[in-house]
Amino acid sequence: MAVDGTPDPYEVEIPFGTRLKLHRTRRGLTRDVLGGLVGRSASWVKAVETGRLGTPKLPILLRLVEALRIRDLAELTGEQSVPVDLFTGPGHTRLPRVRASVNALTLGDDGPAPTVERLRARLAAAWRARHSASHHRDVVGRLLPALFEDSQRAVRRAEDGTARRAARSVLSEVCSLAQFFIAYQPAESLLWRVAERGMVAAQEAEDPHALGVAAWLLAQAHRDAGDWEAADAVTEDASRHLVRHLPDGDRDVLAVWGALRFEAGYTAARRGQAGTAWRHWDTARKAAERLPASYFHPMTSFSRPVIAAHAVTVAVELRSGHEAVRQAGRAPAEAIPSRPRGARHRIEQARAHHLAGQRDEALRVLEAAHAAAPETVRYNGFARRMVLEELESRDPRRRDGAGGLAERIGLLT
Structure with a gap:
């Protein structure tokens, strides 16, 4: 039982409709808003919540999971034997080493401390490598442990307050890079720890740029958690x-x-x-x-290309399919000078076409996103949801296309 007296949908055996209502109210959504998010009416939501309609089929279930930001389908259905972590991708092979570097104190370490200028150059090179790589998590995961160790060492060895603030600024931005690697992996507590450490380091550095980036990422973490x-x-x-x-x-x-x-x-x-x-x-x-x-x-x-891409995201989140497609046509992914960010935009374009009922085009754009940056698609909950929906398609061509993509991004393993 929750502290406010409402049933806990994770512990109590309750009907699907009641679970849906509990998750909806906890997210602060009206029936009108939730219905719009999944392409249904408020009366449909009411009918499901009151039991007049039964549990929806998989495509609608996946839309509800997305709208309610539920990370496991079982939380909504009550079927504990069918967990589906839509918004959590697989754990990367480099995650254990990154986790160890985040958790390490290294208080007795007596290795030489690199200069802040050298650290900044390495950090800038890491960002460039990320933007140019198709398997960007692998690239970043390889560089992060040494960056964490050296930036913490620079903070400890700083000779005065000015030097310490400069080193903390770098440490904060290393934490920001780490969040790009950790996000959407099964490491939620690690993500929050890094986000909070980055914010504290930025505040102690008194660096407005580092603080702004840390806040930008912290806001995303709160939003993705539904807060x-x-x-x-x-x-x-x-x-x-x-x-x-x-x-x-x-x-x-x-x-x-x-x-x-x-x-x-x-x-x-x-x-x-x-x-x-x-x-x-x-x-x-x-x-x-x-x-x-x-x-x-x-x-x-x-940047200018990305603000155009953001217009697609706004229209998609507002469930305006045709407006989202219109904006997608005005924001070419090729204009974005980053492979992972360009692939992320292609996923948003695919969401626009999917929302507008243009399922063939949505799959084509998802394939283009995968070609540009496979890891972006592999770890993106929206992409995974669209592929899962198309596995249920009545069109054998789309079903086969989705099956091939599902296998490549690890949904069938």
Whole structure:
């Protein structure tokens, strides 16, 4: 039993409709909003919740899981024998070594400390390697342990407060890189630990750029956990802090501020607040237009091509299929100078076509995303959900195409 007296859907044997209602109310969604998110009416949601309609078939179940941000299908169905972790990909082979480097204290270590300048150069090279690699998690996972060890050593060996703040700034940004590796793996507690460590290091460094990036990632973690209020609070607090530094003309700080404004729009779109979502997106767009046309922020990917890609995400989250397809046509993935970020945009384009009922095109775009960066598709819950849905298709061509992709991204193993 929860502290507020409501039944716990994980422990009590209760009907599907009641489970659905509990998850919906815990997420703060009305029946209208949830119905819109899954392509059904509010009356349909009510009929399911009250038991007049039975448990939906798999394609609708997967849409409900996505809308409610449930990480295991069994939490909704009550069938503990059929776990489906849609939003958690497989554990990467390099995860244990990364975990060990995060957990290690190394207090007795007497190795030489690299300079902050050298650490920054290595960190910049790691970001470049990530953006150019198809198997980017493997690349980042190989570099992270040494970056963690050396940046912590630089903090410990700093000779004065100025040097220590500079080293903590680097440590914070190493934590940010680590979150890209850890995300969507079965390591939720590790992700939160790294996110919080990155935020603390950024605050101690008194570095607005590092703090903005740490807040950007922390807001995403809250949103993906379903805590939209916490995501909004982090986004707004960090945005207010960065505004004071915008007159200094630092374009990286401007980019992070723009990325935070889009995050506010993303969360609003998840809530179904169309006007608020597009208003925040437009604010972010104006920030992108103040940056050079060739500019690309290495951590948030904020840039003119990516703000165009973000418009697809807003439309998809608002369940506006035809608008999402229209925006997808205006935002070519080839314009994004990053293989994983371009593949992520292709997944959003596939979601747009899927939402608009253009299932063949959705599969074609997913194939293109996989060709560009297989690991992005393998670890993306939206891609996994679309492939699983198409495995149930009545069209044998789509079913066969989805089967081949499902095998390549590890869904059938």
